[in-house]
Amino acid sequence: MKVQRQYMLLCLLPCAAAYSTSSARTFVAKRSAVESPVASVVETRLSEDKVDLRTLQNLEQMFQHKNHVLSTSIEEEEARHGMPWKESISADYEGDELLYMSFWDWHLGFMKQNLNNLRLRSCSNGKTDFSYNENKEKKARIVNLCLSSDEYRKIRLTYYDAGDNTQVYNAVLYPDPKYNLPILGIDLLAFNRKKYLTIVDFQPLHSEEVDHATTFEDKLKPIKEKYDALKGRMSSKFYDETQFFSQQMLFARFEDESVISRELFPAFQEYVKTHLDLINDTEANSSNADYVLGRQEAYDTYSAERDPATGLFAAMFGNDWAQDFVHDFLFSMSERQEGFTPAVPNGGRPQPGAAPR
Numbered sequence: 001m002k003v004q005r006q007y008m009l010l011c012l013l014p015c016a017a018a019y020s021t022s023s024a025r026t027f028v029a030k031r032s033a034v035e036s037p038v039a040s041v042v043e044t045r046l047s048e049d050k051v052d053l054r055t056l057q058n059l060e061q062m063f064q065h066k067n068h069v070l071s072t073s074i075e076e077e078e079a080r081h082g083m084p085w086k087e088s089i090s091a092d093y094e095g096d097e098l099l100y101m102s103f104w105d106w107h108l109g110f111m112k113q114n115l116n117n118l119r120l121r122s123c124s125n126g127k128t129d130f131s132y133n134e135n136k137e138k139k140a141r142i143v144n145l146c147l148s149s150d151e152y153r154k155i156r157l158t159y160y161d162a163g164d165n166t167q168v169y170n171a172v173l174y175p176d177p178k179y180n181l182p183i184l185g186i187d188l189l190a191f192n193r194k195k196y197l198t199i200v201d202f203q204p205l206h207s208e209e210v211d212h213a214t215t216f217e218d219k220l221k222p223i224k225e226k227y228d229a230l231k232g233r234m235s236s237k238f239y240d241e242t243q244f245f246s247q248q249m250l251f252a253r254f255e256d257e258s259v260i261s262r263e264l265f266p267a268f269q270e271y272v273k274t275h276l277d278l279i280n281d282t283e284a285n286s287s288n289a290d291y292v293l294g295r296q297e298a299y300d301t302y303s304a305e306r307d308p309a310t311g312l313f314a315a316m317f318g319n320d321w322a323q324d325f326v327h328d329f330l331f332s333m334s335e336r337q338e339g340f341t342p343a344v345p346n347g348g349r350p351q352p353g354a355a356p357r
Contacts, residue, residue, distance in 0.1 A: 074108070186199070
């Protein structure tokens with residue numbers, strides 16, 4: 001992990017220098033002739049091997065703020081890839097609208113109305129733009145949107161469309177580390193319009209709920225009680241439900257598509273609203289932000305190592321792209337295991353019984 005952090009700092013060092021020495025609106029990623037106090041501090045910490053996660057986060061925020069196209073609105077970024085999609089990339093798709101597109105629409109609209117300083121983040125790792133990819137031959141495409149706000153350090157939304165074969169909506173929201181609170185994880189999958197898999201959860205950072213800034217399962221229990229179809233138990237094939245999963249997660253495997261509109265959509269909305277309420281009702285505390293970031297990093301590493309979708313991405317978009325996508329976008333704080341090759345189930349199709357991330 002030490003080597004990885006040093007590499008990240010070396011990459012961001014010129015950005016820190018330019019940020020702190022230039023007041024120009026356009027970011028210039030090169031070392032200024034004027035010595036930067038920020039760069040000096042970073043160089044000192046690097047030489048002394050005092051590399052903490054908070055430093056990395058601050059530098060990343062500088063880079064995102066100055067390097068991203070500031071004139072691009074969220075609406076323009078959506079439209080760049082034709083979102084929200086009105087029809088599938090595959091002609092075999094049956095239905096007036098994509099299965100989970102209403103979740104994307106509602107979720108993004110809710111955030112625009114209720115989050116403070118909601119802004120775009122880059123979907124690039126410096127060499128690859130992960131905002132969109134497609135496989136025309138296999139009729140599959142993926143779109144990603146990355147955001148942040150005063151409440152959330154990172155918000156990522158993903159929609160995967162492969163016709164009737166596969167539809168996926170995935171979102172993960174990481175609270176700003178001044179809030180020692182669970183991560184909001186959402187994964188909604190449909191296979192062949194016959195098998196449906198759902199998880200919505202406040203994913204705890206700590207094994208004990210009381211180690212968070214405030215308890216939260218008591219707020220979720222009355223919501224979960226209303227939705228009988230969403231009270232399933234997760235398989236242990238990919239994940240240990242005692243790590244980074246709460247007792248009140250909404251989990252279901254079902255074959256009746258009407259469950260999506262009847263129970264899943266309203267439950268999803270309630271969990272999203274409750275998670276923001278939890279943040280708004282919690283007093284910010286920056287003193288342990290580095291520790292919280294460390295737990296978010298542990299979550300990313302745990303999830304990247306076990307994500308069953310990696311094989312699907314490798315089959316559709318190539319192994320190199322899949323590995324970069326998982327480690328540099330989905331779980332961007334994860335520590336990569338070099339030489340790891342994901343298994344590709346069912347010739348590139350995810351297992352209907354696989355647990356979601």
